[in-house]
Amino acid sequence: MNTALRIATYTAALAATFGAAYGVGSVVTPVSTDPESTAPPHTEHAGASDGGGEAPGSGHDVPAGGLQVSEGGYTLDLGTPRVPAARTTELRFVIRDSAGRQVTAFQREHDKELHLILASQDLTTYRHLHPTRAADGTWSTPANLPVAGGYRLFADFTPAAEGAKNLTLGADLAVAGDYRPAPLPAPSATATVDGYTVTLTGPLRPGTAGELNLRVSKAGRPVTDLDPYLGAYGHLVALRSGDLAYLHVHPNGEPGDGETEPGPDVSFTATAPSAGTYRLFLDFKHNGTVRTAAFTVTAATAPGSGNPEGAEPASSPGEGAADGGHGH
Template identity: 70%
Template sequence: MSTGLSTGLRITAFTAVLAATFGTAYGVGRVVDPVVADAPPVSHERHPGEPPADPGGDGGHPGGHEGEPAGGLGISEGGYTLDLATPRVTAGQRTELRFTVRDDDGRAVTAYQREHDKELHLIVASRDLATYRHLHPTRAADGSWTTPVDLPEAGGYRVFADFTPAKKGAGNLTLGADLAAGGAYRPALLPEPNTTASADGYRVALTGTLNPGRAGELRLSVSRGGRPVTDLQPYLGAYGHLVALRSGDLAYLHVHPNGEPGDGSTKPGPDISFTATAPSTGTYRLFLDFRHEGKVHTAAFTVKAGSVPAGRETAPGHTDGHAH
């Protein structure tokens, strides 16, 4: 998925899961019916350098609907490799996470296109999707990246680097690598499908549809104290930033808002509109970041795309915080 803001969505292929747990308690709202198609599909433009959808792809799920390939499933793609120098950390301890993006010759990449106000976006998510972090690493002159991280629970995590090299003709990439947090491991169950979520006193309502293989609109409306929030502040070049992860393999979908601040038509709330395409049927976890009164908040949702077999994916769960 590309990180550049524009009308529409890019889904970049990831082999691993976005593993991240929120640092502060961002509670999932009450359990309600899963999101269903209540609006006609919204078309979206393909970003420069983005490959067309694989007409025969199923997103990694046998029998799944056709759609664009999921992202972040591989450590190498398009001639670039994510070299994670810190593959192990200790749960509950602040650690300096270090990594480098290398080209086919093993050289560190030192030039990137800026997208969403950053050269590179780093997501860390736990395999059980209970923990989510959107981090902002710092790049040194030699091309190495560092960022502090504090993961609250032991277990397996997935690190996703979302970037576009400055090299002519290079497209947006999302590379994924596994990260282990040592300690006593206690997996969490995936929260039940919900269309409302609470985040630090804010209420976020989700409407729309996440369709396998075709675009649909997702609309999120932010309120506080029963009143719509109409003065959202830009965060990473938009009024909202949405990341979706597929339960089971943590395939990564980076969704982009329809419109941007200052375009003459996009209002600063309460509604934030996105266009998204699921690569397959399945259950997805959606994380919305938004800024208000100088602080970034995260609301989390569980959504089903298409039909999925009955199972444990609808058990209650939780989300923790957001690190910046």
Template identity: 65%
Template sequence: MNNALKITAFAAALAATFGTAYGVGRGVDPLVGAEDRPAGQHGGHGGGEEGGAVRAADGTPGGLQVSEGGYTLDLETPTVEAGARSRIRFAVKDGSGRKVTAYQREHGKELHFILASTDLTQYRHLHPVRAADGTWSTPVDLPEAGGYRVFADFTPAGADAENLTLGADLAVSGTYRPAALPAPRAVAEVDGYRVTLDGGLRAGRAGELKPSISRDGRPVTDLEPYLGAYGHLVALRSGDLAYLHVHPNEGGPGPVVSFTATAPTAGAYRLFLDFKHEGKVRTAAFTVQVGQASQDGGEHKESGERKESGAGEAAGHAH
């Protein structure tokens, strides 16, 4: 059988929609309570409950809903073509259908825009520009066809506003070649840099992730601030792309960037680490297998699975 399939925009949209629906339909376990979360982990890029994963008011992890809290992500460009330079346009609308034009700035930006393929092999951390009418736009060049998910991470203006992460499906037309989730490995290579991941995620409990960055066998000790931090980490759950964004703990500027995070459930997660050195932002990617928590508060891994860490390769980062 030929594994390459020709994907039309309509078929890719169906694949993205039903793929996400299947993940949501499997059910989502409750996240750890706010009182159990450590300092240093935040929902979104700076809002939400301190120490918690990005999540909706009903406990659903962030990014699984297109609407929440009276706001809706309106993806005006639901399809693009693989391998072609395209421009994605979108807006955040309030409960009256008006485009939002006022946001709180978090880490130097009003809104952070993440894009990932449903098989988690493609990733982009984009920086869209907002027009006066509230329409956001960003160029993008995606090499692979298939279903994608976009995430808008933002906090509306207002003293009582909460951080939100809304998600929507994007279809990329072209020749689609299904890809399996990369296997767990503890090392990622990107642009001559070697990133080694120590520590691990835990289901329902805080865990520390400690990526260490080196180049040519030497530790990188002069990482540069990027959006107000020495590193940014996004984790997406395989199957439904539940979104978990964490911030680094105190420390820096390298070679280790420490993060504290709590996985909502057991399962496979894809981690994307952004770091800046010598004026350029690079992204290292890992696959992490999170084991099921045991009754005594520990953790056990499923048969045939490794408890820790990542399959490493470069992932896209655009400005």
């Protein structure tokens, strides 16, 4: 093949190659460089707020709390990251500021400077504890976790520093022993604990505030004399299955406001951080004892799909009750 023929053949092949590339490029959707189409929507922290930071009906995910060990210049420093199962152990931790100093001043919220939540990764063990703080800022509390496995520890607090916001920081806790994960209990609108029955109605929806109502009864009779507990007639914590994203909500109304009755109904306004399955833990106090009722609820975008009103009751007594515990 002479030189002229070789050049002509190469030129034709080159043109065919670029033509094929152009054809592929016209079919494949190009990657957008528009910042509005690539950047995630801007949201504000709502980890421990009463329902989240998005406007009702916005359709945007509400940021979840407890997934970070550091946020807003504060860090949860867990001094006891490993403990044995089925043995009372002292948990110790501190909150550090951006300079690494131990924080010693906190705002009181619901009668406490800090609320400590412990939950197993399978969401079958739950503890709502109230540790004590030493003068140097070290928090401590005894805890007895019955089964081995991975746990998540949540510290819900507001520093006393001017302009500080409420934070929920989380850290992993390993409980040593023979680990046998349990399945997540099936969704149910009814939970029983120590002879009490708690019935849940109302939807839990992602990105939209909804009212959850919990009715407490015993032996078929409504309980109308609930005791105030931490400045309320009940406290509700929601944890997302899979990553234990945290949502701490508080009841609508409070004891002594002239409107809120001491049972049988305790209502909350809550917004799910996203669609998914959640475990809800209600702490309520009656006759001087705090008890925990637990529910599995699905939050979905389809209307009514996350409504616990359609859930079947628990098939056996205690199925909806958490392995809960409280420290005071």
